[in-house]
Amino acid sequence: MRRSSGVEDHIVLPESALDHREVAIAFKPREEWPKSFKFYKLYK
Helix, strand or coil: CHHHHCCCCCCEEEEHHHHEEEEEEEEECCCCCCCCHCCCCCCC
């Protein structure tokens, strides 16, 4: 999560039930994504 948080226009989502640990990161839609995003796994 830390590598991808260097990308602009994102928010990190904490979970209160997990002592406010960071559990997800969301990015603003964009026309072109950084190349590194091709290698990140999506939650299914």
